[in-house]
Amino acid sequence: MPTDREPSDFIKTLHLVFLATFWGMQIWVTCISGFVMGSSLPRHMLGFIQSRLFPFYFHIGSVCAFCNLILFAMYHPRELLSEEETTQLVILFVCVALAMLNAQWFGQMTSDIMADMHIIEQSYGLGHDISLFSRKSYTHLQTTNHRYQALCCHLTGYHCLSFLCNLGCMACNSLSLHYLATHLSTL
Template structure:
C-alpha cells in the first residue's frame, strides 16, 4: 500500500457547490418555509373562521398528509445538500449550528408525518362521527359550541377523544412551529451570505 504523495493535501476541503445545487437548496428551503407560513398563518385561520367545522376538518385531513410529506422531503434534502458541501472535519461553529437546525427540522417534520399529524387526523375523524350522530358539526368557526361542550360532559368516549385531540394537536403544532423557526433561521443564515440581491 502506497503512502500519500509528498505535498499532496489529504485534508478534506470545503468545496463550493454549483449554482444548480445552490438553487435547489434555496428552492427546497423557501418552498418549505413559504408553505408552512401559508398553511399555519393564513389558510388555517381563514378556513377555520369561514367554514363549517366538519368541512374544515375534512379539508385538513386531506391536505395535511401532503403538507407533512412535502415538508419532510424538503427538510431532508436541505440537510443532505448542506452536509454534502460542509465536511464535518471543517465545520465552523456557525455551520455546526446550521447542521443541527436542519437535523431538528427533519426530526420534527418526520414526527408530524409519521405520528402526530396522522393520529390527530384519526382522532378528529372519530370525533366527527360522534358529533354527526348528535346533529353537530355544521357550526361555522373554531369556537366550540355549547352543544359540543354538553356532549363532552355527557359522553365519556367523546370526552376522551377531545383530551387526546388536545394533546396530539398541541404536539403537532409545536413540531410545525419548530420547523417554521428552523427554516426561518436557515433562511437568515443564507441571507447573511448573499453578496448581492
C-alpha cells in the first residue's frame, strides 16, 4: 500500500542493502573477476565457471532490482512524485527490465551457445589454453568450420546484448546510488 509517510529505518536499510548488493556484484563480476579468470584459466574451464556463476548473478541481480523498485514505489505514491523521484522510479524500472532480460534470455543464450562451441573445440583438441592469450587456432577453426563460424557470430551478438544489459544496470544502479547519497541527511 503506497504511502506518503517516511519509510522506516529498516526499509531504508533494506533498500540500500539490495542496491549495494547488486552494484557490488556488478563491479566484482564485470570489472575484476572476469579479467582475472580470463587471464588465468583455460578457456573451457572459464566457460564452465561462467555458465554456472552467471545464472545466479543475473537472477540475484534481477531480484535485487525488483525489490528496489517495489520498496521505492511503496513509499513514493504516483500522485505525489516530484520530477526527481519520477526519474528515479524510471531508472529503477529500466534496471529491472535489463536485469530480467539478461537473466531470462541473453545470459542463458550466451551460455548455451558457448557450450555448443566447446563441443566443437574439444573435437579439434582446443580449449585447454588460457582464454585471453590464444586466438590463432580459434580463428583458423572459424574459417574452416561453418557451424562454428555461425556459433561465433551468435555468441558475439548475445554476448554484446548481455554486456549492454549489464552495463545499463550498472549505470542505473550508479544513478540510484547517487540519488540515495544526495538524499542522506547525515552520514
